[in-house]
Amino acid sequence: MKVIGILQILIGISGLIFGSMMVGDIGIAALIGAVTSLLSGTGFLLPENEPRKMEQKTKLGLTLSGVAALLLLVIGLAVSNGNDNTMSQETFLTEQQFDQLYTDAKSFKGYQIDFYGRVFQIPEKTERYQSFQVYAQDDNNKNTIIRLDDTTFDIQKGDILHIVGEVQDMVQGKNAFGAILRIPSIVAKKVEKTDYATAFAPAIRTIQVNQEQNQNGNVMSVTKVELAKQETRVHLKIKNESADTIDFHTYSSSLIQSDKQYERITNFHANYPEINSDNIRSGVTTEGVLVFQAIDLNGDNFTVIFEGSSDNWKVNIEPFMFEIPLKHEIPATKDKNASAELNQSKGKKTTDKLLSSVQLQDHDNSLSASETSKRALPxxxxxxxxxxxxxxxxxxxxxxxxxxxxxxxxxxxxxxxxxxxxxxxxxxxxxxxxxxxxxxxxxxxxxxxxxxxxxxxxxxxxxxxxxxxxxxxxxxxxxxxxxxxxxxxxxxxxxxxxxxxxxxxxxxxxxxxxxx
Missing domain, CATH: 2.60.460 (protein yfey like fold)
Known part of the structure; x- marks a missing residue:
């Protein structure tokens, strides 16, 4: 009997500890069970001389002990479920868990999620909700199904979205080529439109350049440069102040930092403003963003180089070179005619590196020497x-x-x-x-x-x-x-x-x- 009494007292003490940590009805129930167990255990340890009373006490003690154990079991399950529900409703996925989501979404069911995605499929709508697919983090390997309980929110293919929601499960299906896909599904609580740079390539540093150069009425201005981890964005403005039609050779654009040359890249999904590069007529202004590979943010100042030409074959236009300050400032060029001196002093050395040197040939089509020289292709x-x-x-x-x-x-x-x-x-x-x-x-x-x-x-x-x-x-x-x-x-x-x-x-x- 002493053993039973000691066990009940231990259960009672545990119940008191757990009960003191809980609130509401669950805490009260735990404390009642703990007190009952303590009283029952104490009864077993009291001396008793009459066998009949001992038998009654044994039955009562066992009954109370069973009730106390049952209460503690119910309380334990309630606490466990309560903790799980609290985590599923309040815990956001970590960066590591976000990657694991695409192999085992079921393990994160109920977790909150906050990310950016690019819509690559036209939404399907019902009376109550619309569903669509995005590439999370602009990663084609992170196909994600989104359900939004708002059919009035306009979503189009190519939109960049900020999504906050809750993980549901892993959905299995086939793509157009018959391959089996396992895709996590998210119920969105908040969806808002944003732009590519904000979502996937935020600027770590923005340099206000405001440099302008003029060659025979072909005016180019670099207003600012945005440096991101994924890319380098150059904001360029071109104005034709000449009497002739000019062209901007987008494909010849380059960026040089120290002894490394970075080529222009095409970001199809970014939807950055594009420069109208061909047949820029007299008096026309065009501007846009040119994107280059990401440069060394801890490196030296760098130079961006652009090329243009005039329909007037008598007009010779050298490459436009803009020095961009990264470590120390470079005075902005405000004089529209300053580019001639800039190209004479620095242009030839860089141009020789960029343009291939070939022997000119006289063909029947009578192209001028400047027109037949071989250009450096991307x-x-x-x-x-x-x-x-x-x-x-x-x-x-x-x-x-x-x-x-x-x-x-x-x-x-x-x-x-x-x-x-x-x-x-x-x-x-x-x-x-x-x-x-x-x-x-x-x-x-x-x-x-x-x-x-x-x-x-x-x-x-x-x-x-x-x-x-x-x-x-x-x-x-x-x-x-x-x-x-x-x-x-x-x-x-x-x-x-x-x-x-x-x-x-x-x-x-x-x-x-x-x-x-």
């Missing part, structure tokens, strides 16, 4: 990518629609499917499987036809115009195999060919492909 062309074209050679077909918009047509070429978009035609290795579904493949070539543009060249331009903009090609002449005239630019393992009926006829298409 370095991305040497890696299978064309500036301004979202997908490149070697990319997976899974992201084609996400990056290029709505697909217009699928063509089975016999060696793989070709996918037609408004900006280009992508030839791929995708095939039909036994279930009649198109398999995932890789892009092998990119074709541009009437209405398409590549490197500032519009299909339909004359060969002479192409050479004027891109410089002297590596080959030009009649191709017996194709049965037409071809202008070919070679970039390592890749070629870009422009085809026309003859050297005086408009181009009919262009093809970018690997020669391996």
């Amino acid at each position: 370095s991305s062309l040497y890696g299978g990518r064309i500036p301004g074209i979202p997908s490149g050679i070697g990319d997976s077909t899974i992201t084609l629609s996400d990056l290029n918009g709505e697909m217009e047509e699928e063509i089975d070429t016999g060696t793989g499917f070709a996918f037609v978009f408004s900006n280009a035609i992508y030839y791929t290795t995708s095939q039909l499987n036994i279930n009649g579904n198109i398999t995932e493949g890789e892009i092998t070539a990119i074709r541009f036809v009437n209405g398409h543009s590549v490197l500032g060249i519009t299909i339909g331009d004359l060969p002479e115009s192409i050479i004027k903009k891109l410089g002297e090609p590596d080959y030009r002449g009649y191709d017996n195999l194709e049965g037409c005239y071809v202008i070919q630019y070679s970039m390592g393992d890749y070629n870009l060919d422009f085809f026309s009926a003859d050297e005086n006829s408009p181009t009919v298409y262009a093809l970018y492909y690997s020669i391996l």
